[in-house]
Amino acid sequence: MENRCEAPIGVFDSGVGGLTVAREIMRNIPNERIIYFGDTARVPYGSKSKDTVLRYSRQIIRFLRTQDVKAIVVACNTASAYALEEIKKELDIPIIGVVKPGARVAGKATKNGKIGIIGTEATVNSGIYTEFIQAQNPDIQVLGKACPLFVPLVEEGWLKDSVTAEVAGRYLDSLMEQGIDTLILGCTHYPLLRSLLRDIVGEGVTLVNPAYETARELKELLKREHLENPCTGDCEAERYKFYVSDLAEKFKEFANSILPFDIEMTRQINIEEY
Amino acid sequence: MENRCEAPIGVFDSGVGGLTVAREIMRNIPNERIIYFGDTARVPYGSKSKDTVLRYSRQIIRFLRTQDVKAIVVACNTASAYALEEIKKELDIPIIGVVKPGARVAGKATKNGKIGIIGTEATVNSGIYTEFIQAQNPDIQVLGKACPLFVPLVEEGWLKDSVTAEVAGRYLDSLMEQGIDTLILGCTHYPLLRSLLRDIVGEGVTLVNPAYETARELKELLKREHLENPCTGDCEAERYKFYVSDLAEKFKEFANSILPFDIEMTRQINIEEY
Structure with missing residues (x-):
């Protein structure tokens, strides 16, 4: 089980906004690794339909699963409102929204x-x-x-x-x-x-x-499910990874203005392929 | 050639804004049929990268080609700025931007x-x-x-x-x-x-x-290329067709507030499949 505990948390949002949630998770549960995905190629979600937000969320979750995440946080209110209840039924790992x-x-x-x-x-x-x-x-x-x-x-x-x-x-x-x-x-x-x-x-x-309450709930969830990262390995090695569907450099600049440290790298992927 | 002349003009935009261009085309060249596509599932384009806007534009053009359009108007400034020159090289029908x-x-x-x-x-x-x-x-x-x-x-x-x-x-x-x-x-x-x-x-x-200038240029282009619709057939039959990638009903409401007539139907398609 130890390997599972050392797996990262997947956190996703329609764009950069979910970094305010990621920031609270970093503050509250500093041991945990995070894979963040921001859907900057299709942002915003808030003016789109339930079906579309659900389809986008499913693609993102398929991507996050390729990164072997142990739990997922839907850091976007719109996706939490429109997609979380459906997606939860389809997953065998814990998922929470905001x-x-x-x-x-x-x-x-x-x-x-x-x-x-x-x-x-x-x-x-x-x-x-x-x-x-x-x-x-x-x-x-x-x-x-x-x-x-x-x-x-x-x-x-x-x-x-x-x-x-x-x-x-x-x-x-x-x-x-x-x-x-x-x-x-x-x-x-x-x-x-x-x-x-x-x-x-x-x-x-x-x-x-x-965002603050979600980080607290995530902490309790990991404890309850015995998924807390004991951090016995090298916890510092790329603890936080950032992926976007567009404009990786612009994302990095915004992230560096929100997060308490500087991001080194943001990777761009084509989310439509997932 | 007559059949080709009776084919519609493809007009596309990131969302509803291109309707201001479609409106000018309708006013200036009332004989022409129009297939309008608004990418409401991925709107806006103006804050996205050149590569992403180019990829989206190519998908939309593949869709418009399935509708057998005789010419294409890029009714979006961002797509005209980022994608038109590239796309033009790949097409065997006339295309103009705004x-x-x-x-x-x-x-x-x-x-x-x-x-x-x-x-x-x-x-x-x-x-x-x-x-x-x-x-x-x-x-x-x-x-x-x-x-x-x-x-x-x-x-x-x-x-x-x-x-x-x-x-x-x-x-x-x-x-x-x-x-x-x-x-x-x-x-x-x-x-x-x-x-x-x-x-x-x-x-x-x-x-x-x-928008106004584009409609005038389109008119000249059709004349020059001998592509004007002679309107010998039933020009009234669904002269204007509207497609979107999301929220067809909301689009219809907005369109009805902009266009000089009421749209009857807007169809939704999954543009990622093109």
Whole structure:
């Protein structure tokens, strides 16, 4: 079993956003090796259909299996919302997404029973956060709002900007009016807007970052399944590997601005072949 | 030859934006049949690499050939910039893009020899507008500016909005300061922002819409190659057919808001199979 434990965790996302999840895994479970895949040739997923996101996710999982991963983290909210439940049935290794951990913490955090969830059109329209939260407590009201401009604003680098603040104000207006006390950042790019969103919602609203909760859940899962990496071998040798379907250099630059260390290499593959 | 003349024109884009080009073709050459393909499963192209855009374009052309098209219009600025020259060598039917027609008109329109070009990161960084304009007149100065937020703002429907005006002001600021007298709307979504852009640049700047020029060039091309549709048969029978790689219903709604008539049907195909 020891070899199995030393196998890497597969982490995937539609692009660079899932690095915020990978970062939390690196912080929380530093012993674990990671194979990250970002689907930069087909990004974004948030405006695409369930069938398409499911087909893309299956291709990525076929690729990750070639890398002999011991568990998979779907680091993309849209893929977690649209594909995880289907894919789980087809796999013989553990797989978790970012939605359930985020929903669980939000359900515990709310005091007035009003939770807001912001994300892509796909994530919000799927209603999956509502489903998971109300499975814990059917009395909780969940209010969703798609924020399609947030990802391009983050990618433009306008993280603390008057335009972004104006857009955020419009998006959050109705949620705030309805008195939410908890807000789920339901897209991997949104934690990068955390301080701007904090200014808009004020100190009275708890911000939930599913990335952080997912890393914690992964840690527990590995323990429960006896899959923790004992790190008896050479843990430093290429502990983290990064693959993308397009623009490896651009990905590396973005990754180096998010991760607490510099990536040396990113490899590009043709994901349509999987 | 008559059968060949009655064959449709293939028009493709990364998504819905190319409908602004299809619309101009419909207006200018109403006799012609059109097969439109929008790559909604992999949209956008503007932030992707040349190799990826070329691979996608080749797949789409293989699909269009199955529909027996007599000529092809690359209705996407990014694909015109990155893929057209390569693809042209591989084809035995005429193909045109939107860049050359736009560049030609802009070159004629400028009086002070300073042209601005706005578009996706890919289109602007490719330098292809500059190349085509300076081939006409090497003394013309071409100033490019990528405007990555324009497409999401258009898709959000914020066409006449203070946020969009603020963003546009920032993007155009340096071009205006440098005194351009002509501005190429180098992305198929941008004509939808025409009136907002007009307010920002004022009456003194000529706005060039490559969609319009492309339709005119296509008309001349068909005449020159003796490929005009004489419309002796039943020209009304499904004159326009629409195919997408994802979200056919959503595409139909958007198309119906842009085109001067209602689309009846949009078909979805798996473009990765071509």
